[in-house]
Amino acid sequence: MRYLNENKKQKNKNQAHEIIAEPVSVNIQDNIDKLKVLLDNCSDSVIREFRFGRQKDIRCVLLYFDGLVDRAEIEENLLRPMLLELNMIDTQTKPLDGQNLLQEIQDRVLSLAELEQLSTLQDLCHHINSGDTVLLIDGSDKGLVAGTRFWQGRAVESPENESVIQGPKEGFTETLRFNTALLRRRIKSTRFKTKHLVMGRITKTDVVVCYIESIVSAGLVQEVLERLSRIDIDGVLDPGYLEEFIVDTRWTIFAQAEYTEKPDRVTGHLLEGRVCIMVDGSPMAMIVPTSFLQYLISGEDYYQRFIPASIFRVLRFTAFFIALLLPSLYIAVITFHHELIPFSLYLTLATSREGVPFPAFIEALMLELTFELLREAGLRLPRAIGPAVSIVGALIIGDAAVRAGLVSTPMVVVVAFTGIASFVTPAYNAGIIIRIARFGILAAAALLGFYGIIIALLLMLTRMISLKSFGQPYLSPLAPLDISRLSDILVRRPWPKNTLRPDIDGMQNRTRLKHCEK
Amino acid sequence: MQRYLLIISLLLFFFILPGCGNSLEINETIIPIGMGLELKGDDKVLSAQMASAQETGSGEGSSAPVLVISESGTGTWAELARRSSLSLSRSPLWAFTSSVFIGENLARKDTGLFVDILARNRFIRNNIFLFLTKGTTPEEIFRCKVQAEDYSVTTLEKTITTQEKQIGIYMPVYASDFLYKSATPGIEPVLPQVTIDKEPNAEQIKLNGTAVFLERKMVGSLDQYESRGFRFLSPKMISAGLFNLKAPEGTNNDLADIITMELIRSEAKWEPVIKDNKINIQVTIKTEGNLYEQNNLIDYSTPEMINKLEREAENLMKNNITACIAKAQLLQSDIFGWGLGIKKKHPRLWEEVKTDWPQVFSRLDTNIEVDFKLRRSYLLEKPFKFQ
Numbered sequence: 001m002r003y004l005n006e007n008k009k010q011k012n013k014n015q016a017h018e019i020i021a022e023p024v025s026v027n028i029q030d031n032i033d034k035l036k037v038l039l040d041n042c043s044d045s046v047i048r049e050f051r052f053g054r055q056k057d058i059r060c061v062l063l064y065f066d067g068l069v070d071r072a073e074i075e076e077n078l079l080r081p082m083l084l085e086l087n088m089i090d091t092q093t094k095p096l097d098g099q100n101l102l103q104e105i106q107d108r109v110l111s112l113a114e115l116e117q118l119s120t121l122q123d124l125c126h127h128i129n130s131g132d133t134v135l136l137i138d139g140s141d142k143g144l145v146a147g148t149r150f151w152q153g154r155a156v157e158s159p160e161n162e163s164v165i166q167g168p169k170e171g172f173t174e175t176l177r178f179n180t181a182l183l184r185r186r187i188k189s190t191r192f193k194t195k196h197l198v199m200g201r202i203t204k205t206d207v208v209v210c211y212i213e214s215i216v217s218a219g220l221v222q223e224v225l226e227r228l229s230r231i232d233i234d235g236v237l238d239p240g241y242l243e244e245f246i247v248d249t250r251w252t253i254f255a256q257a258e259y260t261e262k263p264d265r266v267t268g269h270l271l272e273g274r275v276c277i278m279v280d281g282s283p284m285a286m287i288v289p290t291s292f293l294q295y296l297i298s299g300e301d302y303y304q305r306f307i308p309a310s311i312f313r314v315l316r317f318t319a320f321f322i323a324l325l326l327p328s329l330y331i332a333v334i335t336f337h338h339e340l341i342p343f344s345l346y347l348t349l350a351t352s353r354e355g356v357p358f359p360a361f362i363e364a365l366m367l368e369l370t371f372e373l374l375r376e377a378g379l380r381l382p383r384a385i386g387p388a389v390s391i392v393g394a395l396i397i398g399d400a401a402v403r404a405g406l407v408s409t410p411m412v413v414v415v416a417f418t419g420i421a422s423f424v425t426p427a428y429n430a431g432i433i434i435r436i437a438r439f440g441i442l443a444a445a446a447l448l449g450f451y452g453i454i455i456a457l458l459l460m461l462t463r464m465i466s467l468k469s470f471g472q473p474y475l476s477p478l479a480p481l482d483i484s485r486l487s488d489i490l491v492r493r494p495w496p497k498n499t500l501r502p503d504i505d506g507m508q509n510r511t512r513l514k515h516c517e518k
Numbered sequence: 519m520q521r522y523l524l525i526i527s528l529l530l531f532f533f534i535l536p537g538c539g540n541s542l543e544i545n546e547t548i549i550p551i552g553m554g555l556e557l558k559g560d561d562k563v564l565s566a567q568m569a570s571a572q573e574t575g576s577g578e579g580s581s582a583p584v585l586v587i588s589e590s591g592t593g594t595w596a597e598l599a600r601r602s603s604l605s606l607s608r609s610p611l612w613a614f615t616s617s618v619f620i621g622e623n624l625a626r627k628d629t630g631l632f633v634d635i636l637a638r639n640r641f642i643r644n645n646i647f648l649f650l651t652k653g654t655t656p657e658e659i660f661r662c663k664v665q666a667e668d669y670s671v672t673t674l675e676k677t678i679t680t681q682e683k684q685i686g687i688y689m690p691v692y693a694s695d696f697l698y699k700s701a702t703p704g705i706e707p708v709l710p711q712v713t714i715d716k717e718p719n720a721e722q723i724k725l726n727g728t729a730v731f732l733e734r735k736m737v738g739s740l741d742q743y744e745s746r747g748f749r750f751l752s753p754k755m756i757s758a759g760l761f762n763l764k765a766p767e768g769t770n771n772d773l774a775d776i777i778t779m780e781l782i783r784s785e786a787k788w789e790p791v792i793k794d795n796k797i798n799i800q801v802t803i804k805t806e807g808n809l810y811e812q813n814n815l816i817d818y819s820t821p822e823m824i825n826k827l828e829r830e831a832e833n834l835m836k837n838n839i840t841a842c843i844a845k846a847q848l849l850q851s852d853i854f855g856w857g858l859g860i861k862k863k864h865p866r867l868w869e870e871v872k873t874d875w876p877q878v879f880s881r882l883d884t885n886i887e888v889d890f891k892l893r894r895s896y897l898l899e900k901p902f903k904f905q
Binding site (some may be wrong): 335336338340343346347349350351354355356359360426446449459465 | 528540541542543544545547548551569613614616680713
């Protein structure tokens with residue numbers, strides 16, 4: 001019996017597989033039977049049969065998925081005209097059956113903006129799945145697809161992870177169409193292109209590649225599309241799925257795509273000739289190509305006056321080095337290079353280290369790990385117990401561990417300072433690089449002191465220099481050195497001096513500023 | 519694959535090459551802040567004042583017990599220092615040593631006994647202070663209780679820099695100065711002297727005089743007036759200090775006839791002038807100063823009085839300088855570097871005199887001109903008036 005059932009299922013599955021490739025049949029009963037097989041066990045599907053026409057009495061069927069459609073619109077603009085107003089068609093002059101009738105309905109009856117005739121079951125199913133409504137009438141070998149997509153989504157909110165003081169606060173949502181609209185609102189130009197792709201064998205996710213045609217290098221767009229087209233995956237839930245497929249080097253800790261939820265930041269990148277990839281169902285936009293220094297730059301810099309912006313940028317670079325190096329420098333100094341410490345500071349350090357049972361390296365490792373744990377725990381915890389974790393963290397790590405003599409106070413200060421500095425990095429995925437690299441450098445410092453730190457940094461630099469992101473060197477404009485671009489990386493160049501866009505290979509138009517008044 | 523092997527082996531090389539034996543936890547160390555070198559009979563004595571981590575920190579008025587180590591023997595200084603590990607559980611970080619105290623016995627015997635450790639040892643910095651313990655030993659200085667600081671060594675280091683801004687008598691001498699002057703012909707090194715004042719109820723360490731060296735030996739000392747004269751002759755600009763004058767046109771009351779001048783800046787220039795086959799050193803000093811305090815109530819703000827004050831100040835400076843030169847000539851030690859100046863200006867002459875330079879130096883004629891300018895009187899132009 002079990003086997004029989006399995007067989008039946010198997011058969012059903014095979015049948016569905018065959019059916020979906022078939023064209024729409026002229027006989028509506030045929031179509032209904034096939035669709036019923038396809039939509040078997042889809043409890044949210046709605047198949048509404050009705051008849052219209054006083055004289056002809058033609059069978060029709062309406063198909064959609066409940067929850068994805070605007071039901072009021074279907075009732076008002078689709079069902080109602082079909083049932084009540086079909087008589088307005090002039091039946092005398094034209095013989096109405098089959099294809100003509102469908103065309104006539106599209107042309108004269110339905111008051112919906114998006115209508116399209118499709119002829120395979122596969123296309124029809126895809127549209128139903130996307131929230132459109134399909135109308136089939138007897139005698140026609142085509143189905144009419146009506147755009148009735150509507151579902152409950154998150155409203156446009158300000159993104160939690162990228163808060164700014166000055167500048168636009170809107171963030172992307174999970175609905176791709178809203179997101180492209182947010183971009184289109186900022187770039188009112190037909191040169192702003194949103195190239196549509198469908199990815200995922202099963203999920204059939206909409207993916208959009210955005211760029212500004214007159215700026216971007218054509219080769220870059222070609223390359224992005226080419227790399228995306230190579231992906232054959234069952235589903236895509238976030239641009240993060242795609243990053244590993246399309247980046248140049250997979251085996252590295254260095255992030256090679258930038259993510260943001262802010263349409264203004266994406267617009268800024270598009271204006272600099274980059275390409276943005278967005279995936280339906282995720283508010284994250286992925287931007288390629290990237291360079292490492294770009295991660296340390298906040299979009300907000302460009303909204304502020306250049307002097308404070310430059311100062312804060314320098315501060316951010318400093319924080320980057322603190323976050324990367326401070327624990328390692330501390331370990332190196334107190335275990336190898338004692339003579340670098342001023343005498344009174346040395347006494348303070350030595351006093352607090354007195355009685356601590358672990359070597360400084362183990363101590364640092366323990367505290368760093370604890371900090372990372374607390375940070376990770378803070379992400380996952382429900383809001384309500386979030387504060388509890390920070391209290392536990394502060395009390396246990398900051399106070400009890402020191403009092404118990406397990407760790408020394410300066411080490412707590414160093415780790416806490418490092419932690420604060422690591423939050424300064426605007427891009428989350430760059431922060432991850434720092435967090436990982438920090439441990440490596442720490443180990444090297446514990447082994448060899450400053451010499452070890454230098455080796456670790458050299459290895460890191462070597463790796464970074466060897467990377468490329470869509471042909472753009474990862475450390476540009478530092479390596480290869482480009483002074484003119486560097487002046488907008490280390491500090492923020494004043495807008496009136498910002499006449500050229502950063503150079504990406506093959507860029508079509510580098511003029512950013514015309515007719516600048518002095 | 520080969521590429522990866524290469525990278526891995528390179529990495530291993532990086533880490534193996536230097537070895538990692540010299541890591542040292544901070545709480546396994548102890549800091550010698552001052553090192554003392556002295557002779558006792560035929561033995562060398564190396565002593566050190568140690569700062570120990572456990573004792574500092576929580577203030578609460580308790581002064582830290584001072585830890586002093588002392589090793590004597592016939593080995594080298596470095597060996598004596600290492601010998602301390604026989605009784606000391608922690609590794610001393612000699613790089614923290616900020617002063618070296620030379621005992622008088624050692625200095626009078628031969629400076630060649632200790633210059634090597636100052637010049638060669640990688641833990642002895644170039645910019646540490648050098649002192650000479652006069653009438654006492656470094657060890658006694660280290661064991662001496664001090665006020666305001668925990669350690670006598672830090673006290674002396676701070677004293678020698680502070681006194682220069684406050685009263686301006688001595689100048690700090692760094693190890694590099696001492697080595698440079700010892701190794702250069704035509705200039706002799708000096709060292710500030712430290713003594714212990716034995717008062718009835720307490721001992722007090724004090725800067726007291728300047729030791730003068732001649733050819734690897736300490737030969738004598740300058741007292742504080744001569745030391746001040748030495749400072750006035752310093753080739754670099756000096757910019758602080760006080761000195762007393764006898765008030766001109768005074769009231770014949772010794773208690774009241776005192777005026778204190780404050781030095782703003784002073785610069786000494788000198789050059790050897792050769793006349794009739796005799797070397798004459800022409801010293802010109804340009805000084806600016808302020809009237810800092812007067813204890814009689816005479817009005818010195820008139821131009822004539824100001825002029826008199828300036829001449830009086832010039833005389834006083836000249837006296838100090840002459841005394842210093844006389845003492846140096848008596849000791850035959852060219853602590854001013856005049857020989858070096860002659861070598862630069864008149865190299866041929868130097869070739870003639872360099873063999874018996876100390877004798878030539880002791881007979882040099884000098885001509886000192888001081889130009890003192892009174893700049894300010896701190897807003898109180900007229901003297902205080904009782905009414």
